[in-house]
Amino acid sequence: xxxxxxxxxxxxxxxxxxxxxxxxxxxxxxxxxxxxxxxxxxxxxxxxxxxxxxxxxxxxxxxxxxx
Amino acid sequence: xxxxxxxxxxxxxxxxxxxxxxxxxxxxxxxxxxxxxxxxxxxxxxxxxxxxxxxxxxxxxxxxxxxxxxxxxxxxxxxxxxxxxxxxxxxxxxxxxxxxxxxxxxxxxxxxxxxxxxxxxxxxxxxxxxxxxxxxxxxxxxxxxxxxxxxxxxxxxxxxxxxxxxxxxxxxxxxxxxxxxxxxxxxxxxxxxxxxxxxxxxxxxxxxxxxxxxxxxxxxxxxxxxxxxxxxxxxxxxxxxxxxxxxxxxxxxxxxxxxxxxxxx
Numbered sequence: 237x238x239x240x241x242x243x244x245x246x247x248x249x250x251x252x253x254x255x256x257x258x259x260x261x262x263x264x265x266x267x268x269x270x271x272x273x274x275x276x277x278x279x280x281x282x283x284x285x286x287x288x289x290x291x292x293x294x295x296x297x298x299x300x301x302x303x
Numbered sequence: 304x305x306x307x308x309x310x311x312x313x314x315x316x317x318x319x320x321x322x323x324x325x326x327x328x329x330x331x332x333x334x335x336x337x338x339x340x341x342x343x344x345x346x347x348x349x350x351x352x353x354x355x356x357x358x359x360x361x362x363x364x365x366x367x368x369x370x371x372x373x374x375x376x377x378x379x380x381x382x383x384x385x386x387x388x389x390x391x392x393x394x395x396x397x398x399x400x401x402x403x404x405x406x407x408x409x410x411x412x413x414x415x416x417x418x419x420x421x422x423x424x425x426x427x428x429x430x431x432x433x434x435x436x437x438x439x440x441x442x443x444x445x446x447x448x449x450x451x452x453x454x455x456x457x458x459x460x461x462x463x464x465x466x467x468x469x470x471x472x473x474x475x476x477x478x479x480x481x482x483x484x485x486x487x488x489x490x491x492x493x494x495x496x497x498x499x500x501x502x503x504x505x506x507x508x509x510x511x512x513x514x515x516x517x518x519x520x521x522x523x524x525x526x527x528x529x530x531x532x533x534x535x536x537x538x539x540x541x542x543x544x545x546x547x548x549x550x551x552x553x554x555x556x557x558x559x560x561x562x563x564x565x566x567x568x
Contacts, residue, residue, distance in 0.1 A: 243347040267362045269348055270394035275386060277393035295347065297394055299365035301329075302344025302378045303319030303465070303515030 238290040251290075255283040258294070269298045305510060307488060308403060308435045308457060310374055312339045315505065315535045317376065317490065318528070319515025326367055328524050333371060336518065336528035340374045342405055344381075345395055376437065378405040383418070388425045392434060404429060405437045405459070405492075405513075414464040419446045423453060430454040439492050442476035444483060451487055458484070459492035459513060462504065466516045468496025471503055481508045498527075498534030505538025506546065 237248045242262065249258055255271060255278060271278045272295040278286055288294070304311050318338040323329035333341060348361070368375070377395035382388040385408065392404045408425055410418025417440050426436050430453060438450050442460040450458055460480060463469035471477055471491065481489060491504040492513040501512045512535065521527035 243349075264348070267348070268365050268398050270345065270398045272390050272394060275390055277390050277397075279397060297345040297391075297398070298348045298361050299368075299398060300344045300346040300361070301319075301321035301323075301364060302342050302380055303321045 238288065238292075240288055240290065240292040240294060242294050243296055249288060253288050255286045255288065255294075258288060259283065262296075264296065267298060269296050271296055307340065307511070310339075312374075314338050314340075314532070315511040315539060316340075316501075316531055317342065317492075317511055317513035318518065319513070320364075320368065321515055322519035323524060324519075326364065329519070330367060330371065332518055332524040332528040333373070335525045335532070337532045338373070340376050341368060341371070342376045342378050342513065342515070343368065343399065344378050345391060345398060374403070375399045375401055376403050376405050377401065378439075379407050381409070382407060383409050383421075385421050385425045385428065388421070389428050389432075392425075392429055393432070396434070402433055403435045403437065405439060407439045415466075416464065417441055417461075419443060422446075423449055426450055426455060427453045437490070442473050442480060444476065444479055447480050447484060447487075451484060455487070457488040457490065459490045461493040462491045462500060463494030465493045467494050468517060469494050470496055470500035474503070474507070477504070477509070478507055498530045501531055502534040502538035502541070505535055506541045508542050511535075 238251050239246055239248050249261060274293050304313060314337040316336055316338040317340040318333055318336050319342045320329060377399045379388040379391040382391055388406060388408045395404060396402055406425055408418045408421040410416050422438055422440060426438055429436050436455055437457050437459050438455055439459050440446055447458050460477060463472040489509045490511040490513050491509050495501055495512055495514040495517050504512050518524050518528045518531060
């Protein structure tokens with residue numbers, strides 16, 4: 237298992253998980269969201285081939301009201 | 304009609320989607336304003352919760368905005384560094400499906416003043432990545448010139464700090480930017496409190512106004528949205544009509560020919 241930070245909270249995943257595995261595990265479903273890994277934007281086209289490592293910081297951002 | 308980036312628009316009002324008493328009032332106020340451009344942001348998903356509650360944004364909020372069928376202008380609100388702003392802009396482009404970005408890089412927490420140096424650097428990077436950058440900037444002419452040199456076709460200088468409602472604190476600086484950058488689309492962003500502030504900006508020849516708090520936090524947001532719609536129309540027509548030159552010497556507007564004898568010395 238690996239431990240990483242998801243939006244500032246500790247989460248565990250199987251070692252060798254990709255971002256697509258994490259999305260399934262976290263049940264993000266069909267909502268609109270974008271992901272950054274260690275402050276770098278990860279486009280949807282790269283979810284499959286981006287693997288997560290122990291200590292990674294993942295941000296999942298969704299639409300929100302703004303001015 | 305006027306041109307904003309690649310769009311032809313009727314309304315010169317760009318409106319925010321935050322701080323309304325309820326989603327229903329937000330929707331009605333935006334519609335009443337006549338605005339065709341709405342600003343939005345990105346925030347952390349609360350993992351483990353059901354689909355984002357309406358008041359917290361998320362899926363339902365985004366659905367509601369999409370139903371209005373308006374142009375979306377995502378922002379990078381809350382970013383304090385070039386890196387944060389660039390990453391947020393990249394994420395916004397994917398989520399909202401637009402290359403428009405209202406670029407905010409905050410330099411001071413008290414007045415939320417943009418950091419001009421980081422703003423310029425982030426602007427250059429985002430333009431190189433194909434973004435249409437709407438930089439939220441101060442009214443510093445040289446900064447505005449540098450942003451134009453970097454490739455900006457639109458500038459959004461502040462009227463006054465975000466949410467203060469103080470209006471146009473430095474009309475001289477704003478007029479100067481208008482006169483010196485005649486080919487650039489100029490939008491006053493932030494600090495607008497009253498419809499007359501918006502009219503003043505358009506009377507100066509500004510192309511539009513971006514505001515949020517003035518409508519969302521008004522006692523009656525829907526009525527205030529309508530008031531801004533009228534103010535923008537009045538301001539623009541006043542600009543197009545060509546105002547008289549201000550002067551110190553009074554001149555009677557009533558003809559002096561035929562003045563009765565008792566008025567003659």
